[in-house]
Structure formats: structure tokens, C-alpha cells
Amino acid sequence: MHLLFRRSALLLLTALLALCALAPPLAAQEVDGLLPVEQAYQVTAEVRTPGTIHLHWTIAPDYYLYRSRISAKASGGAATLGSLQLPDGLKEHDEYLGDIEIYHHAIDATLPYTLQDKNAKTLTLAVKMQGCHEVDPKICYPPYTKTLTMTLPGNGAATPGKAGGNDLLTAIGKNSSEMLTDGGKNASSGDALPAEQAFRFEAIATAPNTLLLRWSMPKGYYLYRDKTHLALLDADGAKLGTPQWPNGTAYHDEYSGDSIVYFDQVEVPLPITRGRADHVKLQAQFQGCLEDGICYPVMTRTVDVALPPGTGTSSPGTTASTAHAPAPAAMSQSLLTVLLLALGGGLLLNLMPCVLPVLSLKAVSLIEGREGPKVAHHRALAYAAGVLLSFAVVGLAVIALRQAGMASGWGFQLQQPVFVGVLVYILLAMGLSYSGVVHFGAGLAGTGQSLTAKSGLSGDFFTGVLAVVVASPCTAPAMGAALAYAFAAPWYSALLVFLVLGLGLALPFLLIGYFPKLGAWLPKPGAWMETLKQVLAFPLYLTAAWLAWVLANQRGADGVGLLLVGAVLLALALWWIERSRHRGAPSKVLAGALLLIALVPLALIHRVPTPAAMASTHADMGMVAFTPAKLAELRKQGTPVFVDMTADWCITCKANEHAVLNTDAFRDLLKRTGTVYMKGDWTNENPAITAFLKRWNSPGVPVYVVFGKNGAEGVKLPSVLTAGIVRRAVEKAAQ
Amino acid sequence: MARSRSASLGIVLLAAAVGFGLFGVYVYEYGVPPKLLDRLMTTQMGQSIAQRLLTATAPAPPAGVTVRAPGDALPTWTLPDAEGHPQPLAQWKGRTVLINFWATWCIPCRKEMPALTAAQRAYAGKAQIVGIAMDDPQAVRAFLADHPTGYPTLLGEGVKPDPRAVLGNTRLALPFSVLVDSDGRIVRTHLGPLGARQLAQWLR
Numbered sequence: 001m002h003l004l005f006r007r008s009a010l011l012l013l014t015a016l017l018a019l020c021a022l023a024p025p026l027a028a029q030e031v032d033g034l035l036p037v038e039q040a041y042q043v044t045a046e047v048r049t050p051g052t053i054h055l056h057w058t059i060a061p062d063y064y065l066y067r068s069r070i071s072a073k074a075s076g077g078a079a080t081l082g083s084l085q086l087p088d089g090l091k092e093h094d095e096y097l098g099d100i101e102i103y104h105h106a107i108d109a110t111l112p113y114t115l116q117d118k119n120a121k122t123l124t125l126a127v128k129m130q131g132c133h134e135v136d137p138k139i140c141y142p143p144y145t146k147t148l149t150m151t152l153p154g155n156g157a158a159t160p161g162k163a164g165g166n167d168l169l170t171a172i173g174k175n176s177s178e179m180l181t182d183g184g185k186n187a188s189s190g191d192a193l194p195a196e197q198a199f200r201f202e203a204i205a206t207a208p209n210t211l212l213l214r215w216s217m218p219k220g221y222y223l224y225r226d227k228t229h230l231a232l233l234d235a236d237g238a239k240l241g242t243p244q245w246p247n248g249t250a251y252h253d254e255y256s257g258d259s260i261v262y263f264d265q266v267e268v269p270l271p272i273t274r275g276r277a278d279h280v281k282l283q284a285q286f287q288g289c290l291e292d293g294i295c296y297p298v299m300t301r302t303v304d305v306a307l308p309p310g311t312g313t314s315s316p317g318t319t320a321s322t323a324h325a326p327a328p329a330a331m332s333q334s335l336l337t338v339l340l341l342a343l344g345g346g347l348l349l350n351l352m353p354c355v356l357p358v359l360s361l362k363a364v365s366l367i368e369g370r371e372g373p374k375v376a377h378h379r380a381l382a383y384a385a386g387v388l389l390s391f392a393v394v395g396l397a398v399i400a401l402r403q404a405g406m407a408s409g410w411g412f413q414l415q416q417p418v419f420v421g422v423l424v425y426i427l428l429a430m431g432l433s434y435s436g437v438v439h440f441g442a443g444l445a446g447t448g449q450s451l452t453a454k455s456g457l458s459g460d461f462f463t464g465v466l467a468v469v470v471a472s473p474c475t476a477p478a479m480g481a482a483l484a485y486a487f488a489a490p491w492y493s494a495l496l497v498f499l500v501l502g503l504g505l506a507l508p509f510l511l512i513g514y515f516p517k518l519g520a521w522l523p524k525p526g527a528w529m530e531t532l533k534q535v536l537a538f539p540l541y542l543t544a545a546w547l548a549w550v551l552a553n554q555r556g557a558d559g560v561g562l563l564l565v566g567a568v569l570l571a572l573a574l575w576w577i578e579r580s581r582h583r584g585a586p587s588k589v590l591a592g593a594l595l596l597i598a599l600v601p602l603a604l605i606h607r608v609p610t611p612a613a614m615a616s617t618h619a620d621m622g623m624v625a626f627t628p629a630k631l632a633e634l635r636k637q638g639t640p641v642f643v644d645m646t647a648d649w650c651i652t653c654k655a656n657e658h659a660v661l662n663t664d665a666f667r668d669l670l671k672r673t674g675t676v677y678m679k680g681d682w683t684n685e686n687p688a689i690t691a692f693l694k695r696w697n698s699p700g701v702p703v704y705v706v707f708g709k710n711g712a713e714g715v716k717l718p719s720v721l722t723a724g725i726v727r728r729a730v731e732k733a734a735q
Numbered sequence: 736m737a738r739s740r741s742a743s744l745g746i747v748l749l750a751a752a753v754g755f756g757l758f759g760v761y762v763y764e765y766g767v768p769p770k771l772l773d774r775l776m777t778t779q780m781g782q783s784i785a786q787r788l789l790t791a792t793a794p795a796p797p798a799g800v801t802v803r804a805p806g807d808a809l810p811t812w813t814l815p816d817a818e819g820h821p822q823p824l825a826q827w828k829g830r831t832v833l834i835n836f837w838a839t840w841c842i843p844c845r846k847e848m849p850a851l852t853a854a855q856r857a858y859a860g861k862a863q864i865v866g867i868a869m870d871d872p873q874a875v876r877a878f879l880a881d882h883p884t885g886y887p888t889l890l891g892e893g894v895k896p897d898p899r900a901v902l903g904n905t906r907l908a909l910p911f912s913v914l915v916d917s918d919g920r921i922v923r924t925h926l927g928p929l930g931a932r933q934l935a936q937w938l939r
Contacts, residue, residue, distance in 0.1 A: 034789060034906065069840055100842065130840060135769055137785060137927035139908040140841040142869070339756070496759060 034133060035060055037141045042233060043127055044281070044304055045148040051114075053125065053150065055084075057107040058234065062135045064090075067101040069130035072111055075147065076194065079123055082112030102131075115152075124149045124196045149196050149301060198290070199223065201301045203270075203282050208307060211270040211282065213243070215262065222251065222261040223288040230270065233281040233302065241271030253289060261288075272307075279306040335493050342497045346504015351532060363512050373516075379460040380513020384506035386464020388499060394468070395498030399491045417554045420547050421563055421602045427544040428567055429574060434537035436530075437571070438578040464506065551605070559608045566601030573598045626680030628688050631707075638710045640675040640733045642726075645689060645703040647682040653702040656721045669727055673734035675706075708733035782925075782933070789926050793905045800896045802903050805921050809913075810901060814867065814889035817876050822889055824865070829917050831862040831938060836891065836899055836911040838870040839878040844910040847928035852885045854934040862938040867891040867898065869909060 042058040055072070059065060067089045074081050086109045089101040113123065125148045132140035200216040213230075215223050225248050232238055245268055248260040272280065283302045289295035350359055432438055512518050544567075552560045573594035580587035624630060626643065634641050644661065646653040660666055670677055680689045682701050696703055696716055704717040706729045717729055775781040796802050803810065809832075813823040824832070835851060837844035855864045866888040868875040879888060891898055897907055903924055904911045912929055914922040914937050929937070 034792065034908070036794065037906075066840060132841065132843060136772060137789060138843040139906075139910065139927050140838070140843060142907040142909070492759075496756070500756065 034137065034139070035063070037144045038146070039233075040133070040141070041065060041129055041131055041144065041146075042281075043129070043146050043148065044302065045125055045127070045150050046304070047123065047150050047152050050153055051112060053111040053113055053123070055107075055109045055111060055127065057103070057109075057129075059103060059105055059107070059131070061105075063131060063133055064102040064104050065107070065129050065131035067103065069128075069143070070109075071128045073126045073128070074113065075124040075126050075196075078117060078120055079113045079115050082114075085110045085112075120152060122149055122151055122196065122200075151202075193218065193221075193290075195296045195299050198296065199286070199288055199299055201284055201286070201299075201303070203284075203303045203305050205272075205305050205307045206269070209272055209274060211272055211280075211305060213268040213270055213282075213284070214265065215268075215286070216265045217263065217288065219264065220291045221288060222249075222263050222291065223266060223286060225260040225262065227259075227287040227298075229285040231283045231285075233283050238280050239273040241273065244269045244271075253295075274307055279304060281305075335496075338493075338497055339500050342500040343504040343507075346501040347507060349501075349505045350508050351529065356529060359509060363509065376513050376516065380510045382460040383464040383513075384503075384510045386461040387468055387506040388464075388502045390465045390468035391498045391502030391505075392495070395495045398498075399494055417551055417559060417608075418602065418606050420551045420554070421566070421605050424544045424547045424551075424563060424567065425570055425598075425602065427540050427547070428570055431537040431540035431544065432571060432574050434533050434540065436534065438574040468502070468505070555605060555608045559605050562601040562605050562608065566598055566605075569594070569598035569601070624676055624678045626678050626689065626692070628692070631678060634676055634678075635707055635711045640673060640709050640730070641678050641707040642670070642675050642730060642733075643678045643680065643692075643703075643705045643707070643714070645680045645682060645693060645701045647701050652719060656702060656704075660721045660723050660726055663723070665723060666726065669730055673730055675730055675734060706730060706733045709735065779936075786925060790903065790924075793903070796900050796905045797896065800900050802905070803901055803921055804903065805923050807921055809915050809919050809921055810898075812894075812898060814891055814894065816887060816889050817872070817879055822887065825919070827863045827865065828919050831858075831917055832915040833862060833864045833934075833938065834902075834913040834915065835864060835866050836869055836904075836909055837866055838868060838909050839874045840870070841909045843928045845882075847910055848882065848884060850929065850931045850934060853931065854938055855884075855886045857935075858938045865889065869899070869907075 040060045040063045043055060045053050045055050047053055057065065067086055070084065070086065072081060072084055087107065089103045089107075091099065091101050093099050111125075115123070126145050127148060128143055128145045130141065130143050132138065198217060198221050200214075202214045202216075203211050206212045217223060225245055228243075230240055230243060232240055245260075246262075246266065248262050248266070250258065251261040252258050274280075281302060281304055283300065285298055285300045287296060287298055350356060429438075508518075548560055548563055551563055573591060576587075576594055577591040580591045626645070631641060631643065646657070669675070680686070680692065682689045682693075693700065693703055696705060696714075702719050704719075704721065704726075705714040706717065707714045712733070715729060715733070717725060809824065811823065811825055813821050816822050824834075833851075833854075835847075837848075839845075851864050851866075855862075864886040866884060866886060867890075868888055869891050871892065872890050875888065875890060899905075899907050899911055902911070902913050902921070904926060906926075908926055910926075910928050912925045914924075916922050923937075925933075
């Protein structure tokens with residue numbers, strides 16, 4: 001019986017570990033397999049200086065391209081191309097193969113061109129390439145042609161993705177309105193345009209976490225809303241949100257029946273959760289038609305978008321730190337570090353008040369037991385098997401939960417502000433319990449001690465199980481960290497983390513089983529355990545603080561404010577729960593009610609708009625961030641400018657914004673008079689704004705100055721605005 | 736005695752567990768070591784797993800193309816040879832036929848060719864190897880003049896629908912081999928170069 005049990009325990013242990021070790025290679029095979037050709041060889045093109053196209057290939061590891069098989073052609077004969085300047089590749093000579101030259105990893109090449117049409121604003125290039133996979137399966141792809149469309153510089157057009165901030169916004173605005181009139185001419189001349197000319201696609205970053213997509217079509221062409229697919233290539237941790245489509249036109253055609261379409265131009269804000277990326281490669285697939293004419297096949301365009309650092313916008317709550325949003329931090333840690341942490345965490349669990357008494361009692365019985373060393377080994381193994389099995393079950397349950405959640409589109413990640421909020425609550429509750437504000441699972445720990453009294457191998461096995469289950473109030477923080485990791489990591493590494501955590505928990509007993517002398521090293525339970533527990537509360541608080549910072553990047557100051565209020569309410573509720581433990585029912589009801597109230601802010605966090613969304617409302621108004629250079633430029637152009645100096649902490653500014661500046665009337669006024677709304681944010685010290693304030697004899701904000709048409713001198717407005725004052729001043733300036 | 740054996744068993748077990756774990760981490764971080772992968776891939780089981788995986792992850796065939804799976808009859812293609820004379824594939828019925836899709840620019844294809852030539856010589860009476868070049872006819876003629884193969888080569892470039900896709904290779908990747916039995920039924924397909932050992936297994 002004992003032998004049988006020992007064998008099965010051993011078998012189980014090895015099987016579990018073998019599973020963990022074998023899962024990654026198998027899964028890696030599955031994931032890698034063979035890449036689709038467009039992922040194996042990614043190519044982008046860009047014109048930085050007129051006359052030269054820069055081409056860049058990114059070649060996936062274990063793939064290569066043949067130098068002699070790379071060629072480029074300008075589509076439609078729009079340009080004469082020079083010869084492609086490729087760098088030296090890896091040269092190989094083989095008696096059978098002859099001379100070949102291949103490229104791995106990346107290629108940078110240049111291609112001179114001469115335009116046929118001097119006024120062309122875009123250039124479309126067909127780049128043909130051939131390459132192979134150099135590890136098993138060693139195969140070659142059929143010739144692959146990638147069509148790239150570039151915006152040409154020098155005609156007032158901006159190269160997509162090479163500039164950031166608000167001036168670009170105006171730049172592409174100008175560019176595409178020119179395009180629009182051009183296209184209109186073409187459309188009236190009869191035939192349907194080539195897809196590249198009919199559907200122009202651009203994308204820029206308007207804020208660190210918002211992209212603005214723009215489709216421009218000549219008159220009569222339209223774009224389907226629901227046939228558009230957006231994706232990031234080589235995302236580097238970045239993720240796309242849901243595009244915020246404006247209201248479109250309901251339209252009926254023979255090709256796809258009733259659908260929502262857009263004519264002329266459509267601008268779509270697209271939230272993006274950035275990882276470590278400072279630029280993203282956005283791929284858009286879309287379809288559209290010419291009214292009463294042809295429908296185009298699926299068009300695919302790829303644009304490179306540089307993401308500006310967080311300081312580039314004037315939206316409140318975004319700070320410079322946004323540039324490196326920490327959301328996928330759990331993923332960026334190397335697995336080895338995580339495993340070491342898990343092992344350490346598992347070991348630490350042994351010292352927990354709910355585990356150590358159990359362990360000590362078992363260890364003493366093991367050391368003093370008369371069964372002899374062999375039985376001691378069996379018991380240690382049985383215990384370890386019990387612990388590992390429980391952790392494996394927990395891990396598998398979490399993974400199953402995640403898979404189920406993913407299947408139903410339940411984005412359970414750190415990027416979800418509500419999930420971050422829930423984690424903060426859990427960490428805070430655990431921390432408070434460690435600090436002694438509240439005691440969870442007091443009853444459970446007692447059960448655990450009575451169960452240790454059981455003897456026999458099954459007793460040891462179940463002690464292992466129970467060490468996990470019964471000690472859950474203490475193990476939860478370590479579990480919580482593993483859980484957070486499990487939700488972000490691939491399933492096999494998540495399972496590995498859980499098992500290593502279990503190994504850490506089982507290790508002391510396992511070692512004592514084999515080396516009874518180590519038992520003397522086992523600390524005796526005592527008052528120090530309570531101190532340790534209280535000390536361990538602080539790392540939990542720190543983790544909660546870090547998560548609050550994560551939320552700040554997602555939802556700005558408003559979100560963090562809500563979270564902090566919720567945290568205080570939670571502390572209040574937990575404190576009252578502890579006090580009501582020995583009181584009557586009304587007190588307990590009150591505790592429950594407090595807990596419910598504490599959950600309300602959590603539900604509200606979801607509704608707080610992202611800082612990016614706020615920024616985009618500014619962009620809608622055509623707002624321009626204040627810089628002295630920009631102001632000088634606008635005045636030189638003779639454009640009337642309304643300068644608004646404001647700060648988050650300035651109540652008068654907020655009142656003015658609410659009453660006058662954030663109204664439709666003001667927006668209409670700006671539009672009607674062609675006035676540019678320029679806003680300076682003095683929330684943080686800014687020398688340029690300070691100088692401007694000094695110039696207008698003002699020690700602080702708000703300051704409103706209206707600069708008239710044709711570079712006329714500015715007029716300062718009173719610090720409390722009314723709609724009338726603003727209207728008169730702006731109308732006068734625009735005359 | 737018994738005690739020390741048990742203790743060493745425990746240590747071995749722990750060491751094995753740690754070793755397994757570290758190997759798992761290594762594979763996760765750096766991928767399967769290429770040498771080990773090559774070793775695994777040359778085993779029959781490794782090959783069959785890999786090919787099954789490749790088939791499972793292949794993209795869907797283009798519209799209007801019906802994929803012929805193993806067990807189905809080979810389509811009755813007639814393709815021009817390097818000199819331009821039409822050659823029906825049915826002419827080799829009665830023998831085991833190995834169809835090998837290749838191209839002159841494809842290094843793995845070219846590395847595979849000596850093994851194919853040797854196999855054709857070894858199984859001359861029983862089996863017939865037929866190369867189908869998915870390449871420019873002129874390049875193929877020039878290449879064959881320098882590197883005679885000892886088995887016929889047909890030109891498959893431009894045939895619609897692409898015979899590779901019809902035979903299940905929707906990636907259109909090269910080299911690609913298809914084994915057809917003497918009744919003209921597809922037996923199996925293989926993506927990637929074939930080695931001498933595998934060819935012996937296939938054509939025996």
C-alpha cells in the first residue's frame with residue numbers, strides 16, 4: 001500500500017514537471033510553425049528627401065531573402081526608378097549552387113526616383129521579393145509583391161508618422177483638402193481612379209494614446225464603415241482600442257446591401273494602449289466604392305506612426321511618464337525572474353502565521369517519528385505531491401477561466417481600468433488584514449491545525465492539499481501576484497509559475513524529510529510571526545500604489561481620485577466589519593452596506609473618459625497648443641488668434657471654460673471668423689508661458705488675449721469672461 | 736543503505752525537476768536549440784508531427800479551388816516539358832510517382848536535387864520522379880543544362896489553379912513533394928526538402 005502510494009506520488013510529480021518542461025517547446029512549435037509571407041518579410045518605404053526612397057525590410061528570425069530576387073517597380077509609370085542600392089549580404093559559394101547572396105534580420109536600401117508628374121503627391125511602389133525559411137521545414141515562399149504608397153515631401157505634404165503634435169494636424173488637414181479638389185476634377189473626368197488615388201489613408205498620433213485616422217475620398221467615392229479592419233504589425237506590446245467612428249450615412253448599394261458609409265472624408269479617433277513602442281505600424285484594410293460605379297477589392301495600407309511622448313499634449317492628467325505605460329510590465333519580466341520570485345514567494349509562505357504552525361507540528365512529528373527514514377521520505381513526497389497538485393489545480397482553473405473569458409471577448413488584463421481597480425482593492429484588503437485591521441479566515445486556520453492531527457500517508461498528502469487551501473488567507477497575496485501574471489502570460493508559463501510557487505511551499509518539508517537535521521533550522525512559531533506579517537503588509541501597499549499609478553496613465557487624475565476615495569471607503573468598511581464581529585445584526589448590516597458603498601467608485605472608474613478622449617475633444621475644437629513660435633507664425637500669416645492661458649488648479653479658468661470657451665457658440669464663433677484657438681497650460685511651470693504672462697502684466701492665470709487679423713496688436717480681455725465680451729472681441733479682431 | 740538510496744533518489748528527482756524547469760525556461764526564452772530540432776525533425780515521428788502541423792496551419796485555399804487530400808485521385812494534368820512538348824502525368828500510371836515542385840532560385844530545392852537523382856537511379860524500375868518547375872521557362876532550361884537531373888522536368892508556372900494549392904500546399908511554398916501510388920491516388924505530401932532516408936522509405 002505504501003509502496004503503491006509512493007510510486008503514484010512519484011509518478012504524479014514527475015509527470016507534472018515533465019509536462020511543464022515539454023509544454024513550451026510544443027507550444028513554441030505551434031505558435032511559430034511557418035509565418036505567413038507578409039509577416040516573415042515586412043517592408044516599409046518612406047521618402048525623407050525628394051528624389052530618394054528609403055526602404056526598410058524587417059526579416060523574421062530564421063528567414064532570409066535573396067539579394068538577386070529583390071526588385072521594385074513604380075506602379076502606373078508615375079516615376080522612373082534608378083537602381084536599387086542594396087547593402088552587401090551574406091555571400092555563399094557552393095559548387096552546386098554557385099554564388100548566392102542572402103539577407104537576414106533587416107535590410108536598409110535606397111532607391112532614387114524621378115517623377116513623371118511633378119505635382120504628384122504620392123508614389124506607389126511594388127516591391128517584389130523572394131526568400132526562404134532556413135530551419136525545418138526548410139521551404140521557400142513563392143515570389144511576394146508588396147505594394148507601398150508613400151507621401152512625397154515638398155508639396156506641403158507631411159510624411160506620415162514623421163512628425164508629432166498639433167501642427168501636423170493642420171498640415172494634413174491642408175494637404176487632404178487640396179487632394180480633395182484634385183480628386184474631384186479626376187472623378188468628373190469619367191473613369192474610376194486607381195485605388196491609391198481614390199482612397200487616401202493617413203494616420204497620426206494626436207496624443208500619446210490616441211491615433212487619428214483619416215480617409216479622404218474624391219467626390220462620389222465612399223468607404224464602408226463595417227468592412228474596415230485595423231491591426232498593428234510588430235506591436236511591441238501596443239494594443240488598439242475600438243475606433244470611434246462618427247455618424248455615417250446609411251446607404252444602399254447592390255454590392256453589400258444596406259450599410260453605413262462615409263463620403264468625402266472621415267476622421268476616426270482610435271485609442272491605443274502603448275507598450276514599450278515609441279512608434280507603431282498600423283495596418284488598415286478597408287473597402288469602398290464609386291457611387292453608381294465600381295467597388296474596389298480589399299485595400300491594405302500600412303503606415304508608420306510615431307507616438308509622441310506624454311508631454312506633447314496639454315490634456316490634464318497626462319505626465320511625461322505616460323511615454324512608457326507600464327501596462328504589460330508583467331510580460332516584460334523574463335520568465336526566469338518570475339520563476340525565481342515564485343520560488344521565493346513559495347518559501348516565504350512557509351513562514352506565514354497560518355502555515356508555519358501546521359508545518360512545525362508536521363515537521364516535529366516527522367523528526368520524532370519512529371517510522372524510520374524511509375517512511376519519512378514517503379511522507380515528505382506525499383506532502384509535496386499534495387501541495388503541487390493543489391497548485392496545479394488552481395493554475396489550471398485560472399487558465400481555464402482565462403480561456404473561457406477570452407472566448408467570450410472578456411478582455412481581462414491590466415489594461416482594463418476596472419481590473420486594475422479590483423486588484424488594488426484586493427491588495428489593500430490583504431494588506432489591512434496583515435496590518436491587523438481585520439482578520440480573515442480565523443476559523444479556517446483553526447481547522448487546518450486540527451487536520452494535521454491525522455496520520456498516515458493520505459494524511460500527509462491531504463496536509464499538503466490543505467496547506468494550500470486552508471492557508472489561502474495567507475497565500476492569497478502570493479497567489480494574487482501569480483494570478484496577475486497568469487492572466488498576461490502564455491498558459492504554459494503561467495502553469496509553471498503556479499507549480500514553482502507550490503515547489504517553494506513544499507520545499508522545507510521535503511528537505512526535512514530527507515535531511516532530518518535541517519529540522520533544527522526550522523524557526524519555532526512565536527510572536528515574531530505576527531511582526532513578519534505586519535511588515536509584509538507594506539509591500540502590498542506599495543503594489544497597490546503602483547497599480548494606482550498604472551490607472552493614472554489609463555484614466556488620468558479623475559480615475560485615481562475615484563480609486564482613492566474607494567480605497568478609503570474599503571478601509572472604513574473592513575474596519576467596521578472587524579468591530580462588528582462581536583456586535584448585533586444591525587451593526588453587521590451596516591458593515592455590509594459600507595462594503596457595497598465602497599464598491600461604487602470601482603464601477604464609476606469605467607466611465608471616466610481617457611485623457612486621450614479629452615485631448616481629442618480639444619482637437620475637435622481645432623485647439624492649438626501655445627508656443628511663442630507658433631503664435632508668431634500665425635500672426636505673420638495674418639490669422640486671428642485667441643490665446644487662452646489656463647491651469648488645472650485655476651478655478652476662474654475652469655469657470656470660464658465651462659461658461660464660455662467649451663460651448664458650441666464659441667466653436668461656431670471661431671469657425672465663422674477663422675480664428676485659431678491657442679491654449680497654454682500653466683499647470684506645470686512653463687517658462688514660455690511665464691514670459692507671456694509677464695508681457696501682459698499678469699502675475700498668474702487666467703489671461704485671455706485676442707490677436708487681430710493681419711498681425712494687429714493683441715487685446716487683453718478681462719479675467720472673468722462672458723459670451724458677449726468674447727464675441728465682440730473676436731469679431732473685432734477678425735475684421 | 737536503503738536510506739541513502741532513497742535520499743539519492745530524492746536528490747536525483749529534485750535535480751531532474753530543476754533541470755526540466757530550466758530547460759523549459761531556456762526554450763521559452765531562446766527557442767528550441769536548432770541542433771536538437773534538426774535531430775527531432777529527422778525522426779519519422781518528428782516529420783509526421785511537423786507535416787501534420789503545417790497542414791493544420793495552412794491558409795484556406797483560394798476561392799474555387801478544391802484541395803485533393805491523400806486518398807483522392809491525382810488530377811489529370813498535362814504540362815509542357817522544358818522543350819515545350821505537352822506531357823500528361825497519366826503516362827506514368829502503373830509506377831509509384833513522386834512529384835517534386837521546385838524553382839531554380841530556391842536553395843533548399845537545389846540542395847534536395849542530388850538525393851532525388853540518386854533515388855531515381857536506385858528505384859528506376861518501380862518509381863518515377865517528376866519535377867515540376869514553378870519558375871521562368873528560360874531560367875529552368877539554363878539551369879537544367881548545367882545541372883542534369885536524370886528525371887523529367889515539366890513547367891508548372893502560370894497554370895491555373897496553381898497545382899500546389901490543389902495538392903494542399905496553399906502557401907505555395909517550395910520545395911513540395913507529393914507521392915502518388917501506381918493507381919494514380921495521392922498517398923502523402925511533404926513540405927520542405929526530402930532526405931535520402933525518407934526517399935528510400937517513400938519509394939521502396
